Amino acid sequence: QVQLQESGPGLVKPSETLSLTCSVSGDSVNSDNFYWSWIRQTPEKGLEWIAYVYKSGSTRYNPSLKSRVTISMDTSNNQFSLSLSSVTAADTAVYYCARDYFDSSGLTWFDPWGQGTLVTVSS
Amino acid sequence: SSELTQDPSVSVAFGQTVKITCQGDSLRAYYASWYQQKPGQAPILVIFGKNNRPSGIPDRFSGSTSGDTASLTIAGAQAEDEADYYCSSRDYNGNHLGVFGGGTKLTVL
Numbered sequence: 244q245v246q247l248q249e250s251g252p253g254l255v256k257p258s259e260t261l262s263l264t265c266s267v268s269g270d271s272v273n274s275d276n277f278y279w280s281w282i283r284q285t286p287e288k289g290l291e292w293i294a295y296v297y298k299s300g301s302t303r304y305n306p307s308l309k310s311r312v313t314i315s316m317d318t319s320n321n322q323f324s325l326s327l328s329s330v331t332a333a334d335t336a337v338y339y340c341a342r343d344y345f346d347s348s349g350l351t352w353f354d355p356w357g358q359g360t361l362v363t364v365s366s
Numbered sequence: 367s368s369e370l371t372q373d374p375s376v377s378v379a380f381g382q383t384v385k386i387t388c389q390g391d392s393l394r395a396y397y398a399s400w401y402q403q404k405p406g407q408a409p410i411l412v413i414f415g416k417n418n419r420p421s422g423i424p425d426r427f428s429g430s431t432s433g434d435t436a437s438l439t440i441a442g443a444q445a446e447d448e449a450d451y452y453c454s455s456r457d458y459n460g461n462h463l464g465v466f467g468g469g470t471k472l473t474v475l
Contacts, residue, residue, distance in 0.1 A: 280464060290401075290409070290452055292464030303463055339408060343464070345396070351456050352399035352414040353464070359408050 245269035247357035261327040265340030273298045278343035281325045283336040330364045370467035377473040378443045386438045386470045388453030396455040398436035403450045448474045
């Protein structure tokens with residue numbers, strides 16, 4: 244079955260860059276059918292979609308984070324990555340990666356999700 | 367607006383039926399998808415599309431949409447259904463940005 248696994252530092256200093264990688268097994272990030280998303284969760288804001296990437300290199304970002312976020316894909320390693328710059332304590336969250344689907348009929352879902360990784364922003 | 371609004375909490379007696387709702391303009395263009403999240407775990411997809419359940423999701427879970435409101439119904443709630451439930455869709459402006467509701471905490475009494 245399809246599995247996603249996040250990896251990256253659990254502690255990042257304020258003003259630095261948070262970098263996470265999602266490793267995909269059981270599917271290809273080069274798939275025609277799916278997008279690949281990052282989502283984060285905090286007790287205060289709940290689930291917040293961050294960005295997606297498609298095999299063509301197409302990307303979309305949450306406008307509230309767009310100036311600080313980059314999402315990219317590494318097809319040779321079947322991975323995709325998130326970079327969030329100039330982090331503050333407000334970026335402390337559990338970060339999830341997920342396979343993402345939407346189409347012109349209005350069908351959309353995220354499945355499966357990785358197990359999530361807690362990233363704490365603190366000096 | 368691309369916001370999705372959910373009631374923060376809902377309770378249901380064991381074995382009874384409960385409906386969790388999600389309201390937003392984007393639901394006129396996209397079906398809602400629904401996720402169950404238990405403490406310390408990642409969300410899992412329970413309903414997508416008009417009323418589709420992924421493999422392994424019990425048939426007591428169902429979904430529906432009317433206008434700008436989507437609903438997740440659990441018929442015959444079980445103790446293990448106690449969890450947070452989130453709806454999701456895409457932005458109304460056609461940019462395909464993801465959007466989530468604030469979540470509903472379901473308590474099974």
